[in-house]
Amino acid sequence: MNRRLAFLGPYLLLLPSILFLLVFFAWPMVQALLLAFQTPEGAFALGPVQQMAGDVAFKDALRNTILLVLLIVPLQATLALIMALLIQAGLRGSGLFLYTWTIPLGISDLAAGIVWLSIFTERGYLNSFLHDVGLIQRPIPILSYENPQGLFLAVVVAETWRATAIVMVILVAGLQMIPRDYVEAAEVFGAGLWQRIRYVILPLLRPSLQVALILRTILAFQVFAVVIALAGRVMPVLAGEAYFWYGSYRNANVAAAYAVLILFVSIANTVLYLRALRTREEEVAL
């Protein structure tokens, strides 16, 4: 009896989280699919998906979201990599630098949007600065519906500011797992700094880089509150449309269609990253 209990022990400890994730993670995914392919009365239909695809904002939302991901994620990966290498470079005060750079981990997307609103708004800090250095006389409208590039860039800057920290933290942790001997050996054999980074550190960092990219890309596909704070509804994005279809139009079916779309794009993206990782490993094995 006692032995059987000991055997069951770990499973009993896992049971609550498995049940919880089944109800609040697995089931909503099924429910999202059901809703997206149903009429409000519950019959199977392609209506919600067609309604989503036919909506005026749909194309813009899809394009904006994909462009944001394509621009933000590589930018963040590059910045985060430089930051992580600096942290590990043995600078004096690197603990303080690390703490400073992780501060945005505690800042929400909504708050980040508001922070950059105070900078980019018409009488904001950027225009005031440009005035002080004599470049402009009167404020130029940066966040205006007539200036889609300005809106887009503002969102890119705010998202880069807020969410580079998570990539950096993952990369710093990854760097710490690389044995120092490897780098030192490379140095003994005459590899310069760039060669050590390119041929020793980056290949060994690849797993962490993959995890960071997967996580960050999934979060980037859900970009929402930053856009609302900076652009209102002028710049549609996928998660924002899901929010408006549910919150303003009370249409759970079309909102669910957007949710399913984000879900599929995220999964496809993860598979893509994992594929890229696998081929690389085979290259290394060869």
Add this chain to the structure above:
Amino acid sequence: MRWIGSWRHSGRVLAYGLALLFSTWVLFPIYLIAVSALSPREAIYQWPKALFPAVFSLDTLTFFLGSHGILGATINSIWVALITLVLSLVIGAPAGYALARFVFPGRDTFKILILTTRAFPIVILSIPLAVTFIQWGLYDTLLGVALVHTALALPITILVTNSIFLSVPRDLEEAALTLGCSPQQAFLRVALPLALPGLAAAAIFTFVLSWNEVFAATILTLRSRTLPAHVLTVLNESPLPFRFAGGFFLIAPALVFIFIIRRYLLNMWGRVVK
């Protein structure tokens, strides 16, 4: 730790320059929103705006805090975050402990499944959940929001508590067992106290996660708004001083919490990757 290898002098100067540049990039916008929130309302509309404020005033912040619904939403946020951290620790920590202490069939599968959940946009799932919650009577309740936040935090809690219990030496628990403790006593008197600082950091991390989450909180509530949900829904009809004070008020507690758990952040995320 001279990790990257040896430096030339110019490289060192460049490295410090870059590090200071990144620090300014992170800190300066926070300074600016603090200045905005702590200036009188007229100063916010002033042109051109001063980078260094002439007058300090709590006028804008008190205007924000006194606005309709802010106090209630703040209390809601605190409740949701507290329920979330209790739920995710109560549900997640046992799983983390099991992963750290037992070898059993299915252990790796479970770990991979937990990691995989992080590859899904969980927040977006609040849309189908809203429909379910209406049927269950959980729609527009604080518990409903906390449940989604728990789903968001749970994978992280499991992986983090796993790494915390891994760092508590098993020998100590076994020593307690040989000295006559029951397994429960050994856990409560030896493993738990040693794991407590890490667990507290995980709890704070969960609190911040919930305090900051806006999408699910907005979808799942109508009147029981959390603070970010309330600020978001009134944002674009609100005057600038309201928005800036709101942004600052949302950031301030998170900054304090991140400061408290700064030493654990790296460890938590580092282990999460593995």
